């Protein structure tokens with residue numbers, strides 16, 4: 001099994017220069033993160049998501065411990081994205097005249113569910129733009145939350161363009177997880193919502209500090225939010241941060257290589273639908289640039305085996321975990337690093353390492369998940 005976990009490209013980030021307070025401060029303050037936690041923890045159904053130890057996979061990877069933050073149960077929406085778009089809508093609703101708001105977003109699925117869920121709760125009209133390859137299961141889940149679905153030709157980045165055009169035409173409020181020049185306030189709220197994961201993690205980890213953190217990136221909003229909020233806690237002793245992305249949408253890799261945000265034209269969709277973004281978020285970029293030590297890109301090959309491994313523990317000390325395609329990516333990267341002694345040495349990973357990965361989603365696309373569990377993928 002293990003020989004299937006390999007990486008496609010690696011980049012040691014030449015631009016990493018230790019995060020500084022002013023870079024993080026431009027994104028959010030400790031007070032803003034505390035406020036997001038205060039508000040989100042009052043939402044009905046809020047519970048911190050569990051932090052698990054994966055001793056079976058850790059033994060295989062030759063590291064001391066793997067901490068896995070399991071986001072599959074987040075507000076019954078199946079992914080951490082429930083924290084971001086919904087938090088932005090909660091904040092926007094309080095500012096909207098007579099609480100009237102029409103919202104829209106582009107999505108691969110999970111961010112849209114967060115937006116549609118909150119819009120439904122607030123009785124706000126909601127328009128969701130999805131690209132041609134977003135699965136029927138994901139589209140149905142969005143429609144079930146009362147959103148109007150707009151199918152767009154092309155890829156994720158084309159769906160953003162369509163969403164922006166319609167928003168201008170009809171005066172809708174865009175609630176995007178990614179930001180671009182002139183559009184920062186709402187994505188900042190989205191990222192502040194994600195910082196709740198860090199708040200929980202710090203409590204769950206107690207005195208134990210990970211040596212490494214592996215974060216998967218689509219547009220990089222989650223990675224940026226977690227790096228920044230962890231920096232607010234750990235400061236310059238922030239663990240080594242490794243980003244993993246799909247080799248079919250390697251926008252962090254390509255941007256770091258050029259030292260500027262670079263749009264990747266996605267010609268083929270990865271199975272990891274949530275990671276299929278061609279451009280790094282403008283807000284996340286300075287944090288990723290300064291805070292990330294290495295980037296690993298992976299292909300889809302290891303996903304099926306890893307999702308099945310999560311579901312079928314090989315030791316008795318952990319439960320079966322429903323981890324979707326994106327959740328597998330951090331663990332695939334970890335095993336790939338450990339199978340390349342030079343790379344393991346470069347990132348400083350060995351038998352004493354304690355590695356934090358985020359299980360960003362559960363079964364968010366039943367057709368794909370079932371096919372994986374049947375062994376068809």
Ligand SMILES: Cc1ncc(COP(=O)(O)O)c(C=O)c1O
Pocket residue numbers: 079080081108110111177216217218219220221222223273274275277326327360361
């Ligand atoms: C399950 C899952 N994991 C990871 C990501 C990546 O997050 P970001 O686009 O903020 O980098 C996404 C994005 O949609 C996602 O849905």
